[in-house]
Structures are given as structure tokens and as C-alpha cells.
Amino acid sequence: MAKKITQKTKTEMPCRDAGERSRSFDEVALGYTIDMAVAEANRCIECKNEPCIAGCPVGIDIPTFICQVAAGDFQAAWQTLSADNLLPAICGRVCPQEEQCECKCTLGRKFDPVAIGRLERFVADHAASQGWQVGGTIAPPSGRAVAVVGSGPAGLTAAADLARLGHKVTIFEALHKPGGVLVYGIPEFRLPKTIVSREVQALEQLGVEIKTNHVIGRTFTVDDLFDELRYDAVFIGTGAGLPHFPKIPGVNLIGVYSANEYLTRSNLMKAYRFPESDTPMIRARNVAVIGGGNTAMDSVRTAKRLGADHAYLVYRRSRDEMPARHEEIEHAEEEGIELLLLAAPIEIVGDAESRVRVLRCERMALGDPDASGRRSPVPIPGSAFDLEVEVVVFAVGQGANPLISGTTPDLPVNKWGNIVADDATGATQKRGVFAGGDIVTGGATVISAMGAGRRAAQAIHAFLTAPAAAPDTPIGV
């Protein structure tokens, strides 16, 4: 232990005022200044066993980059960080650090852990403002071509790593804009879209071609990618995009949205600027969002920004069980979001025009822990109550999209429709096809999808360079 602890709590990160921001889509958290970053980095006690590294799914060399920040050598910190993480500006903003790097921090046993995420964000933003390029080199062309399906964090990471290894990479994206959940799901106020497009541009500078409006399974099947377009390997990172609706009366009334639709309309299609942008959405005075994860939190905070007087979050367990990031729950409460805990919807009632008027809920009590270790909610008989709302948003999890599995019969999926892939390599049971991210694990995190993309890129490289895989056909496209 090298240092004496002088500051027990994290250096605060400035935020936009709650009243102001609850009506605006501008980013909430403003990031550290240089002085704040250096002060926070100096809290690191440089302990020998470096437990934080093990907490990071991509194993960033956290102590080294923090030490470099403390010394004021931000360029060196950027080199360290960008060597391990392709999207640090994004991870620093959206990673659940309290469950990952920061929860392992030695300092955290007694005091606040080092604010690793905030420092990561600072270094990445500072590098962008200085125009520093990503560290690392690009190998000479290998003559092999890889198709990456989906441009979420898994696909972007796999594409970047493969391009650096000298392979020709094409990303096929179904939507009109690359980024996956980073562009259609996570709102501007939490992750500005300019940051995502900056990362996508960096990828294009590596020579990666991005073909939007290409829906694999329809425009081309996976087999077409090999047989017609002559790719040597395929990486599938198509995410967990199929929304679930509960089986209760009224889910098809007007004003009932999946979180995916609600957020896509607002984020990707910019419906919050309607009629300047063409996509509409129902702007209601009273909105109820069902769920307790990040998706629910993003939806309910969006509802408030779209002008709701009452934006309720209805969650069937208690606050402690909410899977959303703690910081986001706090931010939401500051913005006036009303949490209705231990409550679950049982029916949605509409008017004569089939528009939502009432969300009927019942109160829950926590029973014994279930298989996942969380205490399962049990309805309290006779506890039904009504919420008057015009919009109901379900953020209750999602399944796997069947477009690829339905058109690739020799690609096995599990009973939930997720592609079966080896955790260490992403290899599927179909030769030359690898998969990673939410399409394999079900809804998880940005950083875990990136980790999967990175591991798969290594495995694809090994597959392409193994003697057995020598090219027998010329590469076209």
C-alpha cells in the first residue's frame, strides 16, 4: 500500500440541474474537468493485487491508466485504455461499474471505490477533444473476408479487431444507422449519439465497410454470405431484439408500446422533434413504464422529457432488486419519476376508440428467493388499484429474433431461440460461423457484448489462418 487515503468519497461528477434536464434530451452527466480527474485518479492506492482488472469483462489495465491520469499524462492513459477497449467513451458512460470493476476496488471495502468509469469517460472524451487516434497497428491484408452481421457493440468490436488483423470486413446492418442498442435504445441524455458516430467513423477509417438496410435472413441468408458473396467467415451479433408483451388484457390497445418501439421512435427516429422529424409518438400526460432494468429506466425518463406530468415506473419487486444501474435510479428520482414498487399490471383498460385510459395493477409481497436467488413477488389478494394513464410501456425483457435462425437450419439455437455458441470463442456448430453478444446470452451489457466480439475476433483469426482453412476459392464481393 503506497498511499494514504485523503478523500473517502468519489469526486462528484457535475450534472445538469434536475429540473432543467427533465425536459431536455441533452446529456445529464457532464464529465470531469482535468482537475477533478487528477484528484480522483490520485485516490487510487495502487494496491498490488489489482482486483479491478478482473472485474472488467475486457480486462482493461485499469491501475496503469489511472496512474497515468494521476501523473497528468493523458495521452499515455489513452494509449493504455484504447489498447484494451474499443469504445471507452461509451463504456465509461453506460457500464454497470458498481457490479464490475468498481465493486472489486480495494478502496471500496471501507470507502467509495475509485470512480473508474468516470475516469475512463474523462480519458476518452479528452482524447477525442485532442484528436488522438486509437493505439495499435493494422496488419497487412490477409486476403480473407469476414461478414459481421449487426452493428451493436459486439459487431463493432469484432469488426475493428478483425480489420486490425488484416482481414477485409463488411458489416451488414438491418437498420439505416449503425450502432445497435447504442443508437436505437439508449437515449441521447445518457449517451450522446455523436459519440457513437465518432466510434463508427473510426471503424470506417480502419477500412471496415458498413452496409446498412441489409437484413440478413432476408436480403441475404447466412449461406448466401458464404456461397454467393464468398466470405470466409461470418460473425453474428444481432442482439436480443424481440420484445415480450405480458399476457394480460389490453396489451394491443393504442398507447401500449414495447420499450423498443418507444425508445426507437424517440432515439433513432427523433420523434421528440416531431413534426420537424416525421415519426410521431403519443405524447401523454400520464405514462406508466413496466420493468426495473435500464430499458425501463430509459423509457420512463424519456416519457418525462416528452412532457409527461406523471411518469410512473411500475416494478414488481423492491428497489433493492431493480437491475438498473444505481446512478440511473437516482437520476430518475431527481427528475421526478414516480416509483411504484411491489406492484404489477393485471389489465389495461381502453376507451371507445381503443386508446389506453387505465392501467390496473395489484400489489405484491416478496416471497422466498427463486432460482435466480432473487425473492419472487407474490400478489396480495384484493389489492388491485388503478392508474390513470394514456401510455403504457413494457420493458419486461426480450427474446431472440428468429430472422437468422429461421433461415439457417443448420445453426442450432436453445429453447429461447438464442444461438448456441462457445463462450470462449463464439464458435457455433456451423462451420465458419461465430456469434456473440445478446443474441447468445440474452439481454446483457454493452461491455459483455464487446468482450464476446473480441474473443470471437481472435477465434475467427485463428480459424482463417489455420493451415486447414487455406483459401480454395478466390475472394470476390
Next chain:
Amino acid sequence: MYPVLENELLSQDVHRLWIEAPHVARKRKPGQFVIIRVGEEGERIPLTIADVDTARGAIALIVQGVGKSTRELNLVPAGGTVLDVAGPLGRPTHIEPGAHVCCVGGGIGAAVVYPIACGVKASGGRVTAILGGRTKDLVLLEREMRAVADACHVTTDDGSAGAKGLVTDALSAIIAEGVRIDEVVAVGPVPMMRAVCELTRPLGLKTTVSLNPVMVDGTGMCGGCRVLIGGQQKFVCVDGPEFDGHLVDFGELSARLRAYRSQEAESLTHYCASH
């Protein structure tokens, strides 16, 4: 950017656009659609692929200018471009080789049944077509349909073209003749599709309809296009767009189609005011 090769006025407010989109043209099959975005602020709008020209790598869309986005699309001249064309989307029509199919198209629905009729003919089947509209100008693709169908009947509400009456009157008459029909494919406004289904249901005559709910992504990601089919929740963009008409909850579909009526009017007013 996808070049618009031709833009032809078919009837008042109805245009046929040929758009170069080789990635869509190469694989598209009857029954499939695309999602178009005209410009940077544009919505994603689903449109049936009415025809294909593989030599030019182009698809034809028949667009009725009803709202802001469709009017804007109809204004793109030959030589202009649209920003995004994604597809082909949806499941292709299931065509039974050699079957006798009665293709019923109401108004713009003709653009959907026409490629299906072509598909039926291509697989050795027989097509009896019925095209209907409120008035003469709203009967679309009659010439094209006559060129492929074995027989083509036209109905208008006001009698300005073909027989005065509804498509269901023509369908009843054909059924009454006692010709064996294997399947009816009906596409048009919801009340028309519902009426056809009510007519064929007691006869046990297989009836397929193509649905046009509000969509966003068209890839199964948002669930906005959901409909009830035989009590089951289905996503039209991936499970459809064609379904067994006897199982469709048309009441719910037509309610959901009205979801954004006031916003659509607002968008159009805003557009007209600024153009």
C-alpha cells in the same frame, strides 16, 4: 442513396416509382415489401414491392400519396434519390403450384395482389382477378392485371368503370358460377378484406389477406406491427404480412391503424405550410 429511375403518375395521387435497389431486387418474391426512408428526417414506411426488373436491379413501388411521407416520396423525380431502402422484408406468398387463385384487390391493394397474380401464373396456376375502387380513377393496374390474369373483373361503387357494386358482389357471382377456386387472396382497405373473409368463411374457402399495420423497423424488433391472429400475438413484419383471413382480428387492426391519425394530419399540415 437509392436512385429513382422512373416516376409515373398512374392516377390522381398514385404514382409508380422504379427505384434502383439491387440488393432487394435480386431476391424479392411476391408478397414481400420494403421499408423506405425518403430523407434524413423521414419516417420508415413499409411499401409492397409491386414489380421487379432484375436486369436493372430495380423494384417498382406503387404509392398513394395519403400522408406527408408518401406525398414526399411521390414528389421525387426520375433522377432523384431516396435515402434508405431496406428489404426484401416479410415472408413471401405461399403459392401452391397449379392452383386457381382469385386475386381481389381494392384500390391500392391492387399493387399487392398484382405480383401475387404474376407468381401464381409463373407456377402454372390460374388467376381470376377482381379489382375494385370507389370510382374509375381508383381502380389501379387494370391493364397490367388483364395481361397476366385468366379473367379480370372490375367493380366500382359508382359504376364509373366495370360493374357497379363491391368486390364482394363480383366474388359472390364467380363463386355462384360453380368454378372451383382453391384460394382467395384479398388485399385492400380493412372493411373490404373483412367483408371478403365473411363471405368465404361459411364456404370454408381458404382466404389469405395481406396486412398493413403501422411499422417502424420491419425486422421484428419493436412489436408495433403486432396483430391478433386466432388469438395469438403475431408481428406482421416477420410473421406476415400474409395471414389466414379467417383468423385475423380486423377490429383491432383497424383501431390500431388509427393510432396516429391526429399526428398524421399535423405532419401533413406542417409539411404543406413549409412547402
